[in-house]
Amino acid sequence: MRADKVAPHVSTYNILLKIEAEQHSIDRLAKVFDEMSRRKVEPNEVTYCIMASAHAVARLYTVCETYVEAIEKSKTGNNWSTLDILLILYGYLGKEKELEGTWSIVHDLPRIRSKSYVLAIEAFGRLGRVDRAEELWSEMKSTKPLKSTEQFNSIISVYCRHSLIDKASEVFKDIEMNDCKPNSITYRHLSLGCLKSGLVEEALKTLEVGMDQVTSGRVRRSTPWLETTLLMVEIFADMGDLENVKKLFLELKDARYTRYTFVYNAFIRAHVKAKYMIQIF
Structure with a gap:
């Protein structure tokens, strides 16, 4: 780009940031972001979403919170993709009030995507609000066709994270009844649930079943x-x-x-x- 004298653009940097985030390289991520500043390229809400998500995954929650504040200030309108990321981030940060507020905005959109339900269920589960996750699961079942394993995995992950293996097993039975198939991540969640419930032998068997799946x-x-x-x-x-x-x-x-x-x-x-x-x- 420099050789051809092409001016740097925020979209180019967002691609580079995404690559470093996916490589779990916080140091290189920071270098790319610093280069944006040096070259006077203004970050946008996508930039801040990438930065916040990367720091949340790295458990650098204080830095993550700074970027979340930047998202809130820079976001233009009610972009569903930004709102979805905020659902994830508020789950990581343990901010229940902000999570509820963001979900309220999503809920008022003309159309709620199944993916948004999935992310909200997982976020409330991360907060330990199993009851709220169950409410959203029931709402999704009543308003959306259950066509993807990902939908079932969302509530299974919540139950397994909180040692509710019996409830997770009941949802697991419903997967094939809805013409879906459990996948490797379904079994990985169930294996975790068994471990947390003290069912070590069952956990190891379930883990092996999942490893036999194409992933x-x-x-x-x-x-x-x-x-x-x-x-x-x-x-x-x-x-x-x-x-x-x-x-x-x-x-x-x-x-x-x-x-x-x-x-x-x-x-x-x-x-x-x-x-x-x-x-x-």
Whole structure:
């Protein structure tokens, strides 16, 4: 671009920022953003959405909150894509009031997308508001055709995150009744739910079933997949189950998720716990 004397544009930088965010490279993300400032390219709401999301995934919540404020100031009208991202971000930040406010805006749009319901269900689940997630699940079922596994996965993920494996199992039974098929991420959620409920043998069997499913690289790099996998790593680490920690850690490493310190901390904890248990027994 420089050789051809093409002026830099915010859309170009947004592409570069997205690439670095998907690579989980916060340092390079910051460098691209700084270059925008040096070249006097004004960020837009898309820029701030990318920056906020990347820092939320990296658990840098204070920085994330700064970019969320920038989104609120820069957003033009009620763009559904920006509103969807705000649903996700307020879930990460634990801001229930702001999450409800954003959902209210989405709810007043001429048409509510199924994806927005999915994101809101997951966000309320992240906040621990299982009851609110269930309300939105019931509303989605009554107003939208249940045509995608992703819809079922949203409430299954909430139940499994909060050890409600019986409720998750009931929803799982409904998937095929609606001409959908459980996918690898469905089984990954269920495996987590079993682990959290103390059903270790069932968790391992479910994990194997999921591993036998065809899973695209896009899914393996997706935040729900990575975060669910990390939660399982943390539980196995606390159990001193080094074998399963190593197996799942390789998945995280392949997706470059191990660039975050908190991921390696779980891996280190597993080694320490395993060594401690060997000493005991």
